[in-house]
Amino acid sequence: MINLSDSAKKCLDKYLQQVRTYLRGCRTVDADEVERNVIEHIESEFESATAAISFEELDAVLQRLGSPRQWIPEEELPWWRKVIFRLRTGPEDWRLAYISFGLLIAGFVILPSFIVLIPASFIVARAALSETEDPGQLKAQRWLIYPSLIIVYLVSLCFFLGLPLLGLIPLAYDLEHTIRASYKIGDDTPYWLAVCSVFAGSLGLWWLIHGIVFLARLNIPKVLFRPFADWFSRKWAFVLLLIGLVLMIPSLGVGIWYVL
Structure with a gap:
């Protein structure tokens, strides 16, 4: 076992406690196994260290290791956390799709701001659309991109005609x-x-x-x-x-x- 300073030990304990909290009730991931993997990773990082590991050194390793939330399988996340997860880790085209749909929903929920949010949603949707040459490749993304496009297109068409x-x-x-x-x-x-x-x-x-x-x-x-x-x-x-x-x-x- 590596030698940790008091502050580093508290940091590690807090990280592992968060991992256990997020994995509580998770059916497909064993919290004990994740904890062992985290400790093994830290030990491999500092296997040649002779002095006590400081808080700053350990925190840098944990930052590279990632958030304690990452150990939760995506399929077991609630829908709203899946959206956030996709925004943070998904491909750029999916991020744009989620942002567009989120702005559209916010525009209807926060009525005074719909004049700004719905056009913003449309612009992001067009940006997502420009990422592909064939709209047929969008597949499921169409459910997120098309609503704002349809709304703005219909208003524009009526105005045009x-x-x-x-x-x-x-x-x-x-x-x-x-x-x-x-x-x-x-x-x-x-x-x-x-x-x-x-x-x-x-x-x-x-x-x-x-x-x-x-x-x-x-x-x-x-x-x-x-x-x-x-x-x-x-x-x-x-x-x-x-x-x-x-x-x-x-x-x-x-x-x-x-x-x-």
Whole structure:
């Protein structure tokens, strides 16, 4: 048995006590065997030592040996400790997946901070996604990465599709009385029919422009909405273009009817 100073002996006793505490109730690991292995490792480290081992020397060995928690088999850890274990010891791609999911959950639990945490979760998820060329290789990680991607993508898609309305709807309400007074439009005139035709025409023009852009640059939606837009092709860009044209036709018809 090696010669330990009093402080080093207390340090070792504390470490072994922690090992026994963590392994209490563990069915697959024998605490006595772990203790023997730890002592044998320490003895092999200081087999040539002649003086008493100091606290600093022993602590350095124990630091290299690792935390007393490491002796617990991962399958016997509770779920929340498995998450922490993966974050500390798992591969980088798994760490990003867990961080992304953790930020997302925190965003819903701590409601005032969701404006910051959910975008942060999305950024980390995209970083995890960039670690692999084929999203099919993510396998189980998708359950951790995809939720924040889906949430942000859906919000972004709704914003993208309806962007013209964000400015036109408030403007239509604000200018209703001014337009009626300027053009002497009575209350019986279907003002909002004309306004809705403007809405439809604006959306149609907006989607028409993007249909043309996507026809020329198919990779734009694939990059923006990866990996859920990998199926996007010229056919769907053409469909978006046609929908834009269809929305513009009624708008032009109502406009001509008002003029005539």
